[in-house]
Amino acid sequence: MDQDRRGQWLRGVLAPCVLALVAERESYGYELAQSLDAAGLGPIQGGTLYPVLLRLQRFGLVTASWREGTAGPARKYYRITAEGRETLRHATSDWREFSAGVASILREGR
Amino acid sequence: MDQDRRGQWLRGVLAPCVLALVAERESYGYELAQSLDAAGLGPIQGGTLYPVLLRLQRFGLVTASWREGTAGPARKYYRITAEGRETLRHATSDWREFSAGVASILREGR
DNA sequence: GGAGACTAGGTCGTAGCGCTACCTAGGTAG
DNA sequence: CTACCTAGGTAGCGCTACGACCTAGTCTCC
Numbered sequence A, B: 001m002d003q004d005r006r007g008q009w010l011r012g013v014l015a016p017c018v019l020a021l022v023a024e025r026e027s028y029g030y031e032l033a034q035s036l037d038a039a040g041l042g043p044i045q046g047g048t049l050y051p052v053l054l055r056l057q058r059f060g061l062v063t064a065s066w067r068e069g070t071a072g073p074a075r076k077y078y079r080i081t082a083e084g085r086e087t088l089r090h091a092t093s094d095w096r097e098f099s100a101g102v103a104s105i106l107r108e109g110r
Numbered sequence C: 001g002g003a004g005a006c007t008a009g010g011t012c013g014t015a016g017c018g019c020t021a022c023c024t025a026g027g028t029a030g
Numbered sequence D: 001c002t003a004c005c006t007a008g009g010t011a012g013c014g015c016t017a018c019g020a021c022c023t024a025g026t027c028t029c030c
Helices: A005-010 A014-024 A029-041 A046-058 A082-108 B005-010 B014-024 B029-041 B046-058 B082-108
Strands: A062-067 A075-080 B062-067 B075-080
Touching (some): A005 B082, A014 A029, A014 A046, A014 A082, A014 B082, A029 A046, A029 B082, A046 A075, A082 B005, A082 B029, A082 B082, B014 B029, B014 B075, B029 B075, B046 B062, B075 B082
Antiparallel strands (some): B062 B075
């Protein structure tokens, strides 16, 4: 109940974050993992990220296409859909509201 | 995948929030549920809250004592421990960092 | 030409936790 | 007696992050 806090916090946040990164620029799994780490969310394991991407695809929030890499294995590029953008918009505003509520509670217990 | 976002977001956040409220002023379960709702986290069901309180108690982050209510059933009052305060401090700073990272990602995908 | 590292994607089992539904029990109002 | 509010608790379910593992292509170095 100390080190795994981040794991719990990722729940429900990871999918919108991935969606936001894909919305900015089409990308593939491995690169997204690096972007998320660079953004401060910590290292996201493959066993975590790939199921997320499959879920987003299954829900029709992103589309995927295989492309040969110039070097290394082929990459699966993801692009956001209109529905994905809509979902992202709602998730973002919901999250802002939620995190503000949490911040207000945690601020008081200083 | 719309209304249950909040449920996912509560993960790992609920315990620190309860801890923060108890740190501010000793309280009991039913009242804490109302405080959390009032703070904007939405209604927290008994089946969600009471296990959280039992976990906090089992980890030694709070202590509990039964007290007769002037009206209605007896109440179980919770008070934060020194270890609880320490945990709360770490959780709060960790959460600030984490939520800032999420905010930065969601901001970009505007 | 073999070993090892890096890139890239995927699957499987486990564990934690919020949720719904349900239960006990005291007090009060009609 | 019935209904509702307060107050606490338990049981099973479902979702999801995680670690462990697997396949495969490319590159460097010895």
